[in-house]
Amino acid sequence: MCPGDKAGIESPPARRAPGIRTCALGKAVQEEAWPSGTGAEEQELTDTVVWVTGASSGIGEELVYQLSKQRVSLVLSARREQELERVKRRCLENGIIKEKDILVLPLDLTDRSSHEVATKAVLQEFGRIDILVNNGGRSQRSLVIDANLDVYKELIELNYLGTVSLTKCVLPHMIERKQGKIVTVNSMAGIVSVPLSSGYCASKYALRGFFNSLRTELTEYPGIVVSTVCPGPVQSRVVENALADDVTKVVGSVRGQSYKMATSRCVRLMLITMANDLKEVWIAEQPFLLVTYLWQYMPTWARWLSNKLGKKRIENHKSGVVRAIYIFLSNTYQS
Numbered sequence: 001m002c003p004g005d006k007a008g009i010e011s012p013p014a015r016r017a018p019g020i021r022t023c024a025l026g027k028a029v030q031e032e033a034w035p036s037g038t039g040a041e042e043q044e045l046t047d048t049v050v051w052v053t054g055a056s057s058g059i060g061e062e063l064v065y066q067l068s069k070q071r072v073s074l075v076l077s078a079r080r081e082q083e084l085e086r087v088k089r090r091c092l093e094n095g096i097i098k099e100k101d102i103l104v105l106p107l108d109l110t111d112r113s114s115h116e117v118a119t120k121a122v123l124q125e126f127g128r129i130d131i132l133v134n135n136g137g138r139s140q141r142s143l144v145i146d147a148n149l150d151v152y153k154e155l156i157e158l159n160y161l162g163t164v165s166l167t168k169c170v171l172p173h174m175i176e177r178k179q180g181k182i183v184t185v186n187s188m189a190g191i192v193s194v195p196l197s198s199g200y201c202a203s204k205y206a207l208r209g210f211f212n213s214l215r216t217e218l219t220e221y222p223g224i225v226v227s228t229v230c231p232g233p234v235q236s237r238v239v240e241n242a243l244a245d246d247v248t249k250v251v252g253s254v255r256g257q258s259y260k261m262a263t264s265r266c267v268r269l270m271l272i273t274m275a276n277d278l279k280e281v282w283i284a285e286q287p288f289l290l291v292t293y294l295w296q297y298m299p300t301w302a303r304w305l306s307n308k309l310g311k312k313r314i315e316n317h318k319s320g321v322v323r324a325i326y327i328f329l330s331n332t333y334q335s
């Protein structure tokens with residue numbers, strides 16, 4: 001943690017002395033050096049055109065609410081137009097943006113043939129795309145032995161290929177302008193391997209690999225920033241919507257989420273990430289962060305701990321009381 005970081009988010013990096021360092025954003029850590037000499041707050045995103053996928057729920061929905069309090073243009077995408085219209089109304093009621101600043105653009109990430117047309121629609125409306133936030137996605141709660149192969153196909157189609165496809169549509173525009181930000185909501189499950197989420201982990205590992213490669217390919221375009229955001233458990237509908245053992249089955253309703261990070265806090269930290277062009281951030285409360293550190297730096301210990309905690313999680317899943325584990329330590333493995 002940075003010295004003086006006790007106040008967490010209330011002591012933003014802008015106040016800190018120049019220099020490269022590894023900092024904590026309050027309880028949530030970004031494993032990344034701050035850019036030297038700077039340290040922007042989210043207001044620096046003013047006057048940008050931001051396209052958010054998965055804007056109808058959870059992290060994406062909260063992200064557009066917080067962005068709508070600044071002077072930005074927003075494109076809201078997800079599959080359900082009605083839900084997007086609801087989110088738009090709230091943005092207009094509580095934010096400072098006007099009707100002309102917000103475009104509802106229904107989009108199915110798995111329908112890759114529609115992505116080019118959607119990109120053109122955004123460019124036609126606002127003339128540019130400054131920030132693409134690849135947020136839409138789904139999780140999984142099923143054992144490898146039980147999960148139908150279609151579950152894996154769907155998770156790769158949506159979380160991985162859908163994101164890659166949209167990014168590829170937007171990229172030529174950013175390259176032409178030599179600027180832009182591609183922010184992808186990955187997960188701690190892109191670093192930590194978790195039982196019951198094998199397909200989800202695979203899709204998020206794949207995404208992390210893809211964007212790390214893309215970042216290197218873009219070195220001659222320093223104005224294009226590729227950011228990967230890895231949250232731990234955050235309050236949203238991600239578990240409710242998670243695929244079970246068949247692609248037609250979802251987990252459904254889940255019990256309390258109070259142990260998870262508040263969506264608003266996660267999003268605030270994401271905005272700071274975006275304003276500061278950070279390459280990779282880990283956003284989580286303890287002990288989730290600690291487990292991620294173990295996976296990164298002490299994989300042998302991480303595997304030992306995973307076996308202990310994972311066993312319990314699997315037992316609970318098998319005995320049909322999987323919801324109980326959401327409150328206990330085995331949630332170390334949440335998406």
Ligand SMILES: NC(=O)c1ccc[n+]([C@@H]2O[C@H](COP(=O)([O-])OP(=O)(O)OC[C@H]3O[C@@H](n4cnc5c(N)ncnc54)[C@H](O)[C@@H]3O)[C@@H](O)[C@H]2O)c1
Pocket residue numbers: 053054055056057058059060077078079080107108109110135136137138139158185186187188230231232233234235236237238239241334335
């Ligand atoms: N909430 C967490 O604990 C957590 C942790 C780590 C990462 N994440 C990631 O955060 C992102 C947002 O998830 P969330 O937690 O807000 O969950 P959520 O279920 O509340 O929201 C998911 C969003 O993705 C959209 N979506 C789903 N399938 C889609 C499709 N085919 N096409 C377009 N949009 C689609 C949904 O409509 C919704 O808007 C996901 O990528 C998820 O993997 C969440």
